[in-house]
Amino acid sequence: MSTIIEADNLKAYYITKAYGVERTVKAVDNISLKINEGEVYGIAGESGCGKSTLLKVLLGEFEPPLTVVDGSVTYHLDNQEIDSASMSKAQRRNLRWKKISYIPQGSMHVLNPVRRIRATFHDFISAHLNVTKAESLKMTQAYLSELGLPEKVLNSFPHQLSGGMRQRVTIALATILWPNLIFADEPTTALDVVVQRGVIQLLREIQQKKGSTLILITHDMGVHANLADRIAILYAGKIVEEGTTRTILKNPRHPYTQFLIRSLPNLDERVERVSIPGRPPALDNPPSGCRFHERCPLAMDKCLTIEPEMIQIDETGHRTACHVVTEELSHATN
Numbered sequence: 389m390s391t392i393i394e395a396d397n398l399k400a401y402y403i404t405k406a407y408g409v410e411r412t413v414k415a416v417d418n419i420s421l422k423i424n425e426g427e428v429y430g431i432a433g434e435s436g437c438g439k440s441t442l443l444k445v446l447l448g449e450f451e452p453p454l455t456v457v458d459g460s461v462t463y464h465l466d467n468q469e470i471d472s473a474s475m476s477k478a479q480r481r482n483l484r485w486k487k488i489s490y491i492p493q494g495s496m497h498v499l500n501p502v503r504r505i506r507a508t509f510h511d512f513i514s515a516h517l518n519v520t521k522a523e524s525l526k527m528t529q530a531y532l533s534e535l536g537l538p539e540k541v542l543n544s545f546p547h548q549l550s551g552g553m554r555q556r557v558t559i560a561l562a563t564i565l566w567p568n569l570i571f572a573d574e575p576t577t578a579l580d581v582v583v584q585r586g587v588i589q590l591l592r593e594i595q596q597k598k599g600s601t602l603i604l605i606t607h608d609m610g611v612h613a614n615l616a617d618r619i620a621i622l623y624a625g626k627i628v629e630e631g632t633t634r635t636i637l638k639n640p641r642h643p644y645t646q647f648l649i650r651s652l653p654n655l656d657e658r659v660e661r662v663s664i665p666g667r668p669p670a671l672d673n674p675p676s677g678c679r680f681h682e683r684c685p686l687a688m689d690k691c692l693t694i695e696p697e698m699i700q701i702d703e704t705g706h707r708t709a710c711h712v713v714t715e716e717l718s719h720a721t722n
């Protein structure tokens with residue numbers, strides 16, 4: 389398995405100054421991860437945990453007040469190792485959409501409201517490839533048909549399409565150049581359940597056809613369960629647990645992950661749905677020790693003062709940062 393993107397001790401903070409007072413929001417705070425070529429890697433966690441910030445930094449699309457204060461992001465593309473921080477604007481432009489693509493939260497960000505879909509596709513393709521209008525149209529028609537999307541959408545304006553179709557067209561546009569690495573930020577949020585299923589199916593199809601790597605960001609554990617190969621659970625700017633989707637769903641070890649899983653709707657009605665008590669902390673003054681301790685039913689004294697280290701649980705790569713799990717494991721081996 390080869391790595392396509394990795395983050396090493398990444399810290400990205402929003403640093404603002406108002407009326408002479410500096411405020412630092414530690415939205416990504418010492419995150420290390422490695423994502424394999426061809427996998428669907430899910431990033432989960434409640435609102436405000438830093439998911440979108442992590443995505444921006446991995447994608448290399450951010451501006452002040454967001455600042456990378458430490459650590460690195462490295463891409464492994466075309467047998468080259470590229471340090472994201474040292475890339476020039478031109479280099480980044482060359483990679484964008486052709487190698488690294490992005491499906492934003494709202495489709496209206498990419499679909500021009502006053503142009504027909506066919507014109508948007510032409511503008512997009514011709515910005516990256518040297519093609520005529522007829523060639524780009526042919527390419528678009530072939531791609532839509534490959535994805536099972538109706539050709540007639542090309543004559544529509546974005547507002548004439550349903551929300552679900554608009555999202556599918558956005559996904560088609562973002563992936564028509566067959567990128568190796570695709571970031572998707574809440575791709576199914578705001579869609580109803582039936583439409584969500586279609587969007588998930590489409591993402592899976594695209595990912596499998598080209599063997600692309602998909603980095604999927606959503607708070608919706610149901611979507612992760614359906615799509616992701618591995619999941620990272622983010623809490624208050626840190627990864628608290630990471631593992632294969634099966635492990636995370638069947639054998640979550642961190643109390644926060646256990647809450648997230650138990651808050652999922654379950655077909656088995658005997659299992660009660662539990663919501664997580666309290667809310668995520670403000671990240672300009674995060675709690676000491678384990679950032680989850682204020683909400684954790686298992687918190688011990690040391691959780692209040694000592695930050696837990698990430699430990700590897702098994703050979704499948706399951707890892708978590710929790711004092712309770714560390715103690716349990718050390719008792720088991722003693």
Ligand SMILES: Nc1ncnc2c1ncn2[C@@H]1O[C@H](COP(=O)(O)OP(=O)(O)OP(=O)(O)O)[C@@H](O)[C@H]1O
Nearest residue numbers: 402413415434435436437438439440441442453671
């Ligand atoms: N421009 C900004 N300036 C200061 N703080 C910010 C800014 N943008 C986001 N934040 C803060 O950074 C933290 C992480 O936000 P982020 O949007 O990354 O979380 P998220 O998990 O993606 O949440 P959501 O699902 O609501 O988008 C939050 O505390 C948020 O208030």
